[in-house]
Amino acid sequence: MTITWLGHACFRLEQGGFSIITDPYEGVAGYPDVRAEANAVYCSHGHHDHNYTAGVTLLPEGENPFTVTEVSSFHDEKGGALRGSNTIRVFEADGVRVCHLGDLGHLLSAEQVSAIGAVDVLLVPVGGVYTVGPEEAKAVARQISPRCTVPMHYRHAPYGLPNVGGVERFLELFCGGEVTTLPGASFTVTPELRGIVVPTYRG
Template identity: 40%
Template sequence: GSSIGIKPPNVKADIVLVTHDHYDHNKVKVVEKEGTRVIRGGNETIGGIEVESFKAYHDKEKGAKRGEITMFKFTVDGITFCHVGDLGHVIDDETAEKIGHVDILFIPVGGTFTIDADEAIEVCKKINPKVVVPMHYKIGGLSLPIGRVEPFLENAGKNCEIRHVANEIEIEKDDLPEETEVWVFTL
């Protein structure tokens, strides 16, 4: 299949959330194992993990250019995560209200195929999470023509702390910051 220039992870997943079926976001077979639960939308609880989905668009033209995406919100051990996938537009207030409380927000910041750094800041303000994790930005080896994370960090850094964390962390609800922080994972 097609490659984005980065080696796939060597992990197997119990649950896979598929935001959309573009080649750079749907490699279920890479992480699938016997019994893996693949979720493409809907609301359900799996092994104590509550999963909700919300429809949005991959572009600013209500999906006319790149189609629909699914944003996911899920709660694990009392921490609520929201992954907005390849969000291509600033969400409206009604969608932000439907999403509701979020502790940790995963949001694209690289532009071109998704929202850019400034639009990501707008979405963050609407959702108001405790932690923002930027994603879908240019890193070494990536062949996609998208922007780097720095413009987002420069803008976000005016109003919140920027923390560079390891590529994997363990967190409990009590570890969440009082004020919004941006956590940049080491890749």
């Protein structure tokens, strides 16, 4: 499976000629609104920076190799009272399982961890304010225990919501040898892929 970070919390997942876009955005400072093509699109919740489906041109559905597991969660630590609900999704194809946490705002319950199951790649928000912050993001990653963790939903000037944090504090919580910064936005999931992987946004 190939994963491409399209900025903010938006990713393209590709397997066998079939592509998925998750959490397309509009109106996020610095980023142009998403313009992409895919066979399917998924949104974790209804906010403009995660549900801009008008920016995704749907291709013919074709043969879909992905199965999708959905786990209910909340956008805040008060049971959704502040910002509503959030849907965690696990996308699985060819034995690879990728978990997109959306705008998760709390640590996971034992039931949620069990429903998510084994994960190869975890896409976790780290910028805080609207989601878990760096320390909580690390705690969530420990709860899930993926082979590889990819931070998302943070500010890297001039890109990102102006009041959320950067990725630096999250990365400081790990040993240097655990962190790999990629030269580009795409990577292929292989058995050797481990630790914290930071794609580079290319616009």
